[in-house]
Amino acid sequence: MISNHFVRIFHSGQSFWNSVNKSFLGKLRKKTGYTFANCRKALELHDGDMEKAEKWLHEQAQALGWAKATKLEGRPTAQGLVGVAVNQNIATIVEVNCETDFVARNKTFQTLVDSVASACLRFAVKQTTGSALTKIELDSERLKSLPGEDGKPLSDHTALLIGSVGENVALRRACFFQASKGILVAGYTHPAPQKSNRTLFGKYGALVSFKQVLPGTPAEETVAKLPVEQLGRLLCQHIIGQQIVIL
Template identity: 55%
Template structure:
């Protein structure tokens, strides 16, 4: 992080060096910023941490306002899930270099986790698909860390130095302990950086389905495979075998149940669902930077 303030009246002798080291380790800010914070806050480490956060947020908002309007065509899709809700978000940045930055990836995880928590507060009487716009995303609260997501984006802008934006969120919710299974996936699939069970990639999919498999692991595998297919084959709709007909050109097939299954081209998705006594109820696919 850039230096926030410059102290011309050093009080090093009056500072507890152990306290300074602790504040530096806890917050990640520079020694000069931590030193200034302790000077301003009378060596109160809790107040110093809060002061640093407020200064960083102010710097981030100033930089965000300055960079507003610059194109953000790169970024990541993040997916967070539990048994009753799955959330998929797209967060954008200016360059692919920043898309690989740990601070940016951590932001995407934080946004996905916050949206999952938000989704779990909504009514779940039936299977529901909903979307949050960029403006709605800005107001979503960020869990234990507090504050709306807009503040966390501003902080990240202050850190990475280029424009970032919240683009969209999709939510699938199912009643707890229902027969509906929810799965989420990103490609490439990568592990969380520490905010929780969040996946990040350039592409993502959510799926809601029913199946009568004899174990939870088998159900999870099927859900993951269906998401992988949706990411790779980009279907436009599920389809109904009684009302729809397959496209004679299999390479142009856009109906999910008639597409060749990505993981076994000798079967269609419909064949795989029939084999597992399963049915797809709904799905969502995101591609980072796609026109919507």
């Protein structure tokens, strides 16, 4: 019912076209990314009020997203991306799936993966166990409930994306490490991204935690020549290449 209402409103006629300020229309289109027809209708309904029009657009898109998500639920999601993010002593790895590789390459999909990884990092900061190394795994349902940067649950962000791309999208799973002083964490994805973002994307990913050896121990002779960041990256590459679970 919501979906039909949304589509009908968004594709109504041009009876009020001349009443809409074209400069407002261009600004709203650029800011929200919605079609000119949708932005025009939003401005018509709210007498050219940009703020109200934008809010209405987001509300309608969210409603359509949830309707579409319900309809597409259960369709296989064999493609997707692994996201890895590291912030000092915390590292997280997330898996988000979609139906096609085309959507996996979509910037909007990658933005969702980045949002999921960032939400996991924020969640990890609040966890205190007193252990030298904390490892926590999150299933799909737990991931959906985590808040995004705007405070809305990730399930809302996912539904909005589903409404946009027209494919089923699933927050599959996540894991994070939280290390105490003296323990290092690193992450890597393959294929390696062309440029470094706050979240690395790839088909495969790995996290590793390791501890620097004390000066004077024999092992130091073999690893001291490698910078810590490079060592962590090499370990992750080895894990991905050999499909190792435990070193």
